[in-house]
Amino acid sequence: MNTIGVDVGGTSVRAGVVDSHGTVVDTARAPTPPEEAALEDAITSVVCQLARRHTVAAVGLAVAGFVTRDRASVMFAPHLPWRGVAVADRIAGRVKLxxxxxxxxxxxxLAEYRYGAARGSRVAVLVAIGTGIGGGLLLDGKPFRGAHGVAPEFGHLCVVPGGRPCPCGKRGCWERYCSGTALASTAVDLMARHPGMSTVLAREAGVDSRAITGRKVAGAARDGDPLAQRAMAELARWLGDGLTLIADLYDPEIVVIAGGVSESAPLFLDAAREHYAKRITGAGYRPLARIRTAQLGDDAGIVGAAALAAEIV
Known part of the structure; x- marks a missing residue:
């Protein structure tokens, strides 16, 4: 039985037809619009594209936001326009699934637990690093959602009181220092403090600092740009610090690093592991979580959402 999984992120809406083995057999994609109606149009468009090409039974939406326990409504989404919206019914009415x-x-x-890096792990944490940070926690194979459906929200743990402003309304959230967006912000900050340190990124910023993206910083770091490499080192340090908080709270067997930024893991993950191992409470006297990149890559949200869709038909 095929189902459709849709990953509704802050940058793009990505959909895929997924079979019963967790394999993505076809995909469609659209940019994420900032307006509510346009976003729902985009989701409907990618789902209908795929439904015209395949027989599908249901749709799962993986949303970067707080979802009610009945998994029907979005309460709040820092990077999306929905606020207290019955999204499942709205989209179901339009796609007829x-x-x-x-x-x-x-x-x-859930996808990594069933098909990827977290298979067999009793306590598994996923940290999805992209536009922001998403967090997932599985206990004995079941997602832990908290009393009201909003847990865990790792990205909005405050790591710098009074620090960088966050779209959630707070300041100093972890994702403001450890995400693709944060990587760009760190690079711009470093350029202001160290003019001339990076010719590659300086050319981009000279036209418009908003042209600096996390992807461009990662690319410059691969090419040996010293400022970009320093920005990657900052991201590694913040990732290690955040993982120590997660370890102290949940003591997981495995932490899976996912999201778009994980594609650049060779630039930062070893340094993050070392920092985590040194900073964790009881360092040297307790087992450490394995820290691995997601095996399903950027498709993990799609595969997991499609797997959940298969459970409702």
């Missing part, structure tokens, strides 16, 4: 919602990181964690 059953629809279920899930927090995007929960969906990705």
């Amino acid at each position: 059953p629809v279920v919602l899930e927090h995007d990181a929960n969906a990705a964690t």
Whole structure:
């Protein structure tokens, strides 16, 4: 039985037809619009494209936001326009298929548990690093959603009181220092403090600092740009610090690093592991979580959402 999984992120809406073995057999994609109606149009468009090409039974939406426990409504999404919206019913009415919602990181964690890096792990955490940070926690193979459906929200743990402003309304959230967006912000900050340190990124910033993206910083770091490499080192340090908080809370067997930024893991993950191992409470006297990149890559949210969709038909 094929189902459709849709990863509704802050940058793009990515959909895939997924078979019963967790294999993505076809995909469609659209940019994420900032307006509510346009976003729902985009989701409907990618789902209908795929439904015209394949027989599908249901749709799962992996959403970067707080989802109600019945997985029907979005309460709040820092990077999306929905606020208290019955998204499942709205989309179901338009695509004429059953629809279920899930927090995007929960969906990705479930996919990695069933088909990828977290298979067999009793306590598994996923940290999805992209536009922001999403977090997922599985206990004995089941997503932990908290009392009201909003847990865990790792990205909005405050790591710098009074620090960088966050779209969630707070300041100093972890994702403002450890995400693709944060990587760009760190590079711009470093350029202001160290003019001339990077010719590659300086040319981009000279036209418009908004042209600096996390992807461009990662590319410059691969090419040996010293400022970009320093920005990657900062991201590694913040990732290690955040993982120590997660380890102290949940003591996981495995932490899976997912999301778009994980594609650049060779630039930062070893340094993050070392920092985590040194900073964790009881360092040297307790087992450490294995820290691995997602085996399903950027498709984890799609696969997990499709797996959940298969459970409602």
